[in-house]
Amino acid sequence: MTSYSSLALRIGVLAVTLAMAGAVRAQDGITVYNAQHASLTQAWADGFTKETGIKVTIRKGSDTELANQIVQEGASSPADVFVTENSPAMVLVEKAGLFATLPKDVLDQVPSQFRPASGKWMGVAARSTVFAYDKRKLKEADLPKSMLDLADAKWKGRWAASPSGADFQAIVGALLVLKGEPATADWLKAMKANSSAYRGNSVAMKAVNAGEVEGAVIYHYYYFGDQAKTGENSGNVGLHYFRHQDPGAFLSTSGAGVLESSKHKKEAEAFVKWMSGKHGQAVLREGDSFEYAIGNGEASNPKLEPIAKLDAPKVEPSQLDSKKVTELMTAAGLL
């Protein structure tokens, strides 16, 4: 009978040891709050650790979740580096005054269009908005000329998106900058009526592929990623680029920045420099992320539509207002 209590004791000791191990692991090296795809940031972190010996601990989350979290944590945030999929979350943290200014040599690794004038953070990758459609159902002529066309009643029940994701919210952010609040609110209201909501871009694309809906507003790389694997979720999918500086042609910048509160600023800056530099960009070009490389003179994966041909609208990253976007989407009943 007493073996019960000794067993409990042993389990307890084991538990505490394991928990301690977890806590200790986070002590050395740098902590990255990562909203980018886990596999991409992991590849960056592995390459960086291999080259510098600096350990990287990753916390996963989504863009605005982690950004808001950093804002709430304030000066005591455990994060050293913040990496996102899109810019609005970076703007949120920048506005709270929590980013340290990046050194000029780091900033200069990417063209100025991919970073704010403040120099508080910088782009490390980019992704393009696309309309992924079912090739069996839609012909070139049927495709919407502009993303705004999807608000038309004729598109009712025919398209999908992932409104809870930061990707789509960034696109709405661009729409807000380009067309203003009333137009954006109207478009979102129409979207609530017309579209079906999926949780995640890949799930939305999969739905298009399966013929559940005719098209979906997503980012380009989900298609290429799937094509590179088995293609089982994208065999019937075609990509339509809106171009013509349409809000739907928005090129979203994935950002990285170093927190002012970081106790390992040097290492943190080194990581940002590594991601935006030669090796980090090579991961984009050669890996399976299929995001655009944006470093000076760095080519993207040759399978992708070249950035120059996308004719994306010019959106100053610091103008993207994620809080307003969430409010508008909540008001429209999408959240």
Next chain:
Amino acid sequence: MTQLVISDVSKRYGATTALDRVSLTVEPGSRVAIVGPSGSGKTTLLRVIAGFEAPDAGTVVLDGQVLADGPAIAPAHLRRIGSVTQDGALFPHLDVAGNLGFGLDGSEPDRAQRLRELMELVELDPAMLTRKPHELSGGQQQRVALARALARKPALMLLDEPFSALDTGLRESVRQAVARVLTRAGITTILVTHDQGEALSFADQLAVMREGKLVQTGSPYELYWRPADIETALFLGNAVLFDARIETVGVSCVLGRLAAETGGRSGSGTIMLRPEQFRLSPVGPGLEAGIEDIDFRGAQCVVTLLATQGGAETRFTAQVPSVEQPQIGDVVFVSVKGPAFLLPSAG
């Protein structure tokens, strides 16, 4: 030999008075039974003696050692008081040997020998030492519980309704065995019970409790034949009550003149007769009464009688040997064996 002195012990639970200035002296080597209906405070008194409950006021002294002085009490485990409860409270996770040895000093030599002696003391087969409590019958469990308490050679033994969970047949034999063992060990014992038969046969001193008060103490014989009040009279057995006029010698009632101690009282009062005091005969002298009903009980039978005198009907019961059992409808003459008891006046 041990003397227990309880003085003016009181205990309240909120608005309820569980014990109201109870005083009791238990003489060395005696067996005291505390009886009373449920809720009379007898179990509370036992818990105060054992140390599981602190009195609000009063003292408990055992052999000159103060066990309780108002709310200040000595811890139960230092008291040298053994206890056996209704269900025995054997530890279900220990075998009989483990239970018996629970209170023994771990380093005691001849432990095995001691356990065997204890088993023999309570008239159990030592082979049962390896059994678990649930493999024993109720009577065996109670004997083990007694042996377990005896193992520590307690100065005082408390028995809290120890036989009530047993079958009627078993109850008597276990009770006799326990009485034998305690007498042999010479241990002062207090028994709490609501069964008056058990109390009368087991104890050499009875204490009757009611509503937290100790109403009467004395020998079983004394209490049976000379109860302090009607309730005690009825609690200890069947009783027949008659209104009576007190004469200079004895009393007179429907049954005529009866012998009784009057203690110099005069006027009227209530007398008590036990049903077995009545003698029924087909011829006088005596009170003429008709047999209304007969309840056959084996050796004895209980007869309901109806006497009519001067237009007033009196109905009462008598207990007679069944060899002398009359028939329903018979007319008999009722006389009384022994004296009647004049109950103390209520005031």
Next chain:
Amino acid sequence: MTVSLSLDAPALPALPLRRQRNLAGRAMLLLASGVALCALLPLGFILWIAIETGWQTALALIWRPRVGELLANTLLLELCTLPPAIGFALALAWLTERSDMPGAKFLSWLAVAPLAVPAFVQSYAWVSLFPRFHGLPAAALVSVLAYLPFLYLPVAAQMRRLDPELEHAAASLGQSPRRIFLRVVLPQLRLAICGGSLLVGLHLLAEYGLYAMIRFDTFTTAIIDQFQSSYNGPAANMLAGVLVLSCFGVIGLEWLLRGGARYARIGSGAPRPAPRRRLGAWRWPAVTLPIALALLGLGVPALTLSRWLMADGDTIWRQGALVASLATTLGYAAAGALAAVAAALPMAWLSVRAPNRATRFLESCHSYPGALPGVVVALALVTVTVRIALPLYQTVATVILAYVLMFLPRALVGLRAGIAQVPVELERASASLGRNPARTLLAVTLPLAAPGVAAAMALVAMGVATELTATLLLAPNGTQTLATEFWALTSELDYAKAAPYAVLMILLSLPMTALLHAQARRSLNA
């Protein structure tokens, strides 16, 4: 003469006299009040946020079409899930306990086994097998399959415990078997049905993974969406408030339906087992119902998992994160179980040893967080730690605290049973045999309560091992548990890599499921 007598008798040493202050009881009361206060945290948090947000904003966030939509969804889900689940539970329980269906014992195990499959693994299995499967019908079907055991267990237990004499009496009064079932058996099952339905109803409200995967929006999924968009903003918190109200609504409804009856432990079981009804020609066809349910609830996950496991061979077992997350999960499960049992101990002791109105109130404070979705508890702890106790933020301690709050009722149930195994008479017997209170605790109380304590710990550990939302929101940086890794992989549609995690979670849950089933049966035979 008297002088020489007193010299003969050796004077006994004076015993220490102390006022009995019932220190243990007071300490327990103090500790239990502390735990109750912690348990009130989520509720207090919701109120606090509502006040802080301002009634105007709060009202605007609550009184909007989206909330109405979610409310309708939730209501529909409850309505589409509970009646069929009750029906199936009754049919299964009757077939396995009261009929001569072949293999009844084995089939009763099969009916309980889906407990070992976490709800979100169940929906993963269905979604990856039928990709277009979504919405209300899918949600209701998977919910029935995943939560049926919660109804089957109590209903079957009660059905075994029924006194057959009542049914014989009804038959002798000329009632047909069908009418006997409706008028005699069913009313006696009301408590079991109400209790099981309450449990299922609350799970439907709290579950995230199942409905996120099958694309059915409930309050819980909407809260997580909001959380991902704006962290713990007012919108998420207001949704949590509505969710808590819904939970109380379900509890209140159950309380009304249950009526005056109380969940008292029913005596020492039926005097003898009820006779099993002969099914005659229906004997073999009857087997199809339990088999069909087992095929849906166990066969589909088994099929999906084996398909994905086979597809990628043994390479998927060589993911480094697999071992790490298994170790972390085990660590969290053990630490959570220990902490929850320790936290529930004072309350369990009080409710067995000192039941009164005050302790009953404390007990309800301990029990209600079990009805709260993990996401609400987590939101409360995120906000409180960030704003008030930052050093505790994102620490193991906070995650464990969340587990303690969420699984406090489970721990309480097991512990209460354990302590009830040690009647106070045994502790008194030990004292009267000369053991002081500390030694009594070691020699009597602990050994006897141990099985109950172990069962309580197992129940909590099983809950922790498959917990998703609170872990996602609260765990320290870099923490990977089986559930969070499984979730991350399925979110990226990497179903093959996710399969080993699902298998490990099921394996971890199996022993606990067996324990539950065995316990339910034992309580009947005792």
